[in-house]
Amino acid sequence: MSIPANPLQWSIGLVGYGEVGRILAEDLRARGVEDILAYDIKFGTADDAPLLAHAAQYGVRPMTSHAFLARAADLVISAVTADQTLAVAVSSAPTLKPGAWFLDFNSASPGAKIKAAGIVDAAGGRYVEGAVMTSIPPYRSRVPLLLGGAGAAELAPLLKVLGFEGKVASEKLGVAxxxxxxxxxxxxxxxxxxxxxxxxxxxxxxxxxxxxxxxxxxxxxxxxxxxxxxxxxxxxxxxxxxxxxxxxxxxxxxxxxxxxxxxxxxxxxxxxxxxxxxxxxxxxxxxxxxxxxxxxxxxxxxxxxxxxxx
CATH class of the missing domain: 1.10.1040.10 (N-(1-d-carboxylethyl)-l-norvaline Dehydrogenase; domain 2)
Structure with a gap:
C-alpha cells in the first residue's frame, strides 16, 4: 500500500504511550487525524488501565506489539525511554510498510540514532531523527523540534500539516x-x-x-x-x-x-x-x-x- 499524500489521512503509530505519547495523541486527534495507533510496554500489565482509558477516550487503537503497530502505520513516532531507542527500531523495522516514515523522538546519542537509522532504512523505511529541544507539556505538539537525516527536508512540511514545528538541522544524522x-x-x-x-x-x-x-x-x-x-x-x-x-x-x-x-x-x-x-x-x-x-x-x-x- 502506498502512503497517502495527505498526512491527515495517515495511520500514525505512537510507540510509547506515556506523557508524550498521550499529548501527541490528543493533538493529532484535534488536528483531524482519524487513525491513531499506540503501543506501550505497559499494555497487558496491571498498570495499563489509565493508558487504555485515555486511548479509548481519544479513539486511539491499542496494539499488542511494535511489529503489529509498524505493519499498520504510515508514520511511526518512537517516544520511549532512551535505553529503548534501538530496541524499538529493531522490533519495528521488519514489518514497516515500504516507504513508511519512522520519526525517532528519543533522547539518544548520535551513535544510537545512526544505528537505529541503519536498521530502519535497511528494512525499507525512512528514518528521521527528531531532537525535542525543551519540555513538551507547555508546547505540546508544537514543541521546538530539530530534524535530521536524508529525509528530514521532505518530512518537515508534512509534519507541519500534522501540527508539529519541525526545523531541519542537517541532512547528516546525529547533528540534531x-x-x-x-x-x-x-x-x-x-x-x-x-x-x-x-x-x-x-x-x-x-x-x-x-x-x-x-x-x-x-x-x-x-x-x-x-x-x-x-x-x-x-x-x-x-x-x-x-x-x-x-x-x-x-x-x-x-x-x-x-x-x-x-x-x-x-x-x-x-x-x-x-x-x-x-x-x-x-x-x-x-x-x-x-x-x-x-x-x-x-x-x-x-x-x-x-x-x-x-
Whole structure:
C-alpha cells in the first residue's frame, strides 16, 4: 500500500504511550487525524488501565506489539525511554510498510540514532531523527523540534500539516541529537545541581542566603519558581531523565571526553527517582505528589529520608 499524500489521512503509530505519547495523541486527534495507533510496554500489565482509558477516550487503537503497530502505520513516532531507542527500531523495522516514515523522538546519542537509522532504512523505511529541544507539556505538539537525516527536508512540511514545528538541522544524522544532548549536559545538570544545592542548604538552614545570592548573581532567573519546577520535574520524571542523561554521557564519550558531569547528573536523577518510587514524595497520581509551589516541602521530604554523616 502506498502512503497517502495527505498526512491527515495517515495511520500514525505512537510507540510509547506515556506523557508524550498521550499529548501527541490528543493533538493529532484535534488536528483531524482519524487513525491513531499506540503501543506501550505497559499494555497487558496491571498498570495499563489509565493508558487504555485515555486511548479509548481519544479513539486511539491499542496494539499488542511494535511489529503489529509498524505493519499498520504510515508514520511511526518512537517516544520511549532512551535505553529503548534501538530496541524499538529493531522490533519495528521488519514489518514497516515500504516507504513508511519512522520519526525517532528519543533522547539518544548520535551513535544510537545512526544505528537505529541503519536498521530502519535497511528494512525499507525512512528514518528521521527528531531532537525535542525543551519540555513538551507547555508546547505540546508544537514543541521546538530539530530534524535530521536524508529525509528530514521532505518530512518537515508534512509534519507541519500534522501540527508539529519541525526545523531541519542537517541532512547528516546525529547533528540534531548532538545539539540536544549537549544542551542536556547543561539543562539536566542544572536540575540536579539545584536539587543538591538547595536540599543541602536547607539541611544547614542557609537556604534563604543561598537563594538570595543566586538572585544577585543571576537576576534574570526566578530561583524560587525555578527551584520548585526543577524539583517537580525530577521527582515525577527522574527515571526517564536519568536514562536520557546516560545517553548524554555516551554522547560526550563519543566526542572523546570523560563525562564526569553527565555521569553525576544521571546518578542524582536516578537517586531522586528511587525516592519517588519508594513513596517519599507521596503517592503517584495524588494531588500532593511533587506539586508544591515551595521546593522546601520536597527538600524536607528528602532530608527526612537521609542520614547526615558524622
Amino acid at each position: 541529537s548532538a545539539t540536544k544532548m549537549c544542551r542536556s549536559v547543561m539543562i539536566k545538570g542544572l536540575e540536579a545541581m539545584v536539587i543538591e544545592s538547595f536540599t543541602a542548604a536547607r539541611a544547614y538552614d542557609v537556604e534563604d542566603q543561598v537563594v538570595a545570592s543566586l538572585y544577585e548573581t543571576f537576576p534574570g532567573i526566578d530561583w524560587e519558581k525555578q527551584g520548585a519546577y526543577f524539583f517537580q520535574r525530577v521527582i515525577e520524571h527522574g527515571r526517564r531523565r536519568s536514562e536520557e542523561v546516560r545517553e548524554v554521557a555516551a554522547t560526550v564519550r563519543e566526542a572523546g571526553l570523560v563525562p564526569w558531569s553527565a555521569q553525576g547528573t544521571a546518578e542524582r536523577q536516578a537517586w531522586v527517582a528511587d525516592l519517588a518510587d519508594a513513596g517519599v514524595f507521596g503517592k503517584r497520581g495524588s494531588a500532593g505528589f511533587a506539586r508544591s509551589t515551595d521546593w522546601r516541602v520536597e527538600a524536607d521530604r528528602i532530608l527526612a529520608n537521609v542520614k547526615p554523616k558524622d
